[in-house]
Amino acid sequence: MNSRRRQVLQGTGGMAVMGLAVAAGLFKPGSAWAQGAAWNKAAFDTRNMNDTVKALGGAGATESKDIVINSPDIAENGAVVPFTISSKLPKTQQIALLVEKNPNMLVANFSIPDGTEAGVTTRAKMGQTSNVVALVKADGKFYYTTKEVKVTLGGCGG
Amino acid sequence: MADPMKIRAAMSGDKVEVKILMSHEMETGQRKDAKGAAIPAHFIQTVSATHNGKVVLAAEWGPAVSKNPFLSFKFTGGKPGEKVSVTWVDNKGDKRTDEATIS
C-alpha cells in the first residue's frame, strides 16, 4: 500500500476504508458498493490514467480494440457530452469513463454483474476539448481505449 | 427533498432496457456564485439498480457526471410486469429510491 493511500485511509475514515477494500478486490463488484455504501475517493482524486488504474486495484492497462466509445466527435456544449461505452471483452466486470483534461480524470465507474450487457450510456462534463478514456476491467485485468472529443462552447445568447 | 427519478424499463428483445433520469444539481464544488463565494460540491456518489433483489448495475460517480444525470443499460432475466428499483446516494447523504415496472 503506498503512502498516498494510507493518507486517504487516515484522513477520511470508514468510507475510504470501504472504497479501498473494494479497490483492493476484497469485495466482489455487485456486493458491497452496490448497496451504495462506499465511494472510492482515492480513484476520484486521480489525475492520470495509471493512478486511476492503481486506485481501482490494477497494475496497468493494455490498449484494446474490443472497447468502443460511441460519442459525437464534437460536443456543442461541454456541460453535457453523451457517451455510450461498450466492451466485447469476455468477463467484463467494470466500465469506467475518464476525461483527460478534467481537473480529476475519473467521471464514473460502473460495475457490470453477470447478466448485464457490457455497455452503459451516460453523460459527462468536459471543461475543454480532450481525450476521453474508456477503461474496462475484464477477467481481473484492465484494458482501455481513447478518443478525442472537441468541445465548442460557441454561439451567443443564453 | 429530491424529486422522483424518471425510470423506464422496457423489453428489448430478450433483454430489459433501463433508462433513468435523475433530478440532481451535480455541483462540482469548483464554481462560484454571483457573489464570488464557492458553491459547495453536491453530487451523486453511488447508484444501484436492482431487479428481484439482484443488483443489475452499480455505479460510483464523481462530480463530472452532468447535471440531471441520464443513465441507460440492459440486463437479461427480466419479464414484463416485474419491477426495477434504482437508488442513488449523494455526498451529503441524501438518497432517493424509485421503481418502474418492466413493460
Add this chain to the structure above:
Amino acid sequence: MRKTWEKAARAALAAAALAATGVGAQQKSAIEEIERYRAALGDGNPAELWEARGDAIWKEKRGPKNASLEQCDLGLGPGIVRGAYTVLPKYFADTNKVEDLESRLVSCMVMLQGFTPEQAKKDPYGGPGKKVAMDALVAFVTSESRGLPMKVAGTHPKEVEAYDLGRQIFFHRGGPYDFSCATCHGVNNQRIRLQDLPNLLNPRDAKKAYTSWPAYRVSQGEVRSFQWRLLDCFRQQRFPELEFTSPASIALTMFLAKNSNGGTFDAPAIKR
C-alpha cells in the same frame, strides 16, 4: 448615429453569414457532428423531470382555496390538457383577454386556487437550486401537445388585434443597435457562428422554431419556455426587459404561434 449602428450591425451579421456561406467540407462535417450530438441528447431529455413535476403540481391542492388546477380551461374546455397548447394564445371570455399559456395559468391560479395575480406571477423562471412551479406546469402542459399540429385560430377581434400588435413589435426597431427582431430573424440562412438564426417570417423556419420550445437548455440545466426565449431575445436586442405575461409578450407570442400553424408541435425539446 442610428444609421451608423445599423450599418455596423448589418456588417457584423453579413460577416457572420458569410462565414457560414463559405462552408468548407470541414465546417459541414462539424455541423453534421453537432446534429449527431443533438440527436444523442434527444433520448433521455431531462425536461421529462420537469414534465413529471408539473403533472404533480397540476393535480396538487394549492392556494387559499386549496384547489388543484385540474378544472382549468386552457382553451379546449375545463380539464382538457391534451392538445391545449396548439390553440394558444386564445381569447378567453372569463377574463375578456387574449392569453398565452403562462398568462392563462396565472388566471387559473387566481380563479381556481385563490392566489393573487402577484403571487401567481412571482417566480416565472427557475434557476440554480431554485425550482419554480411555472416552469414545471409549462413543461407538463406543452408535453401534452407533442405530435399534434399547431392550430391557433386568431379570428376573434381581440386575437386579430393581438396578432397585429405582435407583428408591429417584430418589426419595431430600437435600442442602441437599432435592431428589430426582423434584423436577426427576417433573412434566410443567417447564422452566428454555429447558431442558426431562423427566418421567422419564412413559414418553414417559423414552424420549426415555435414548435421546439420549451426546451431543456443544456447550457443552463433548466427547462426554458417560449416566454423566456422572447425575454432573452429582448435582452440581446438591448430592449427594456420584457415583462412576464405582459400584453406585449402575449401579442408577440400570438404573432409567432399563429405563423407556426400546421407545424407539428415537438417539445419540450433539448437545445445546447
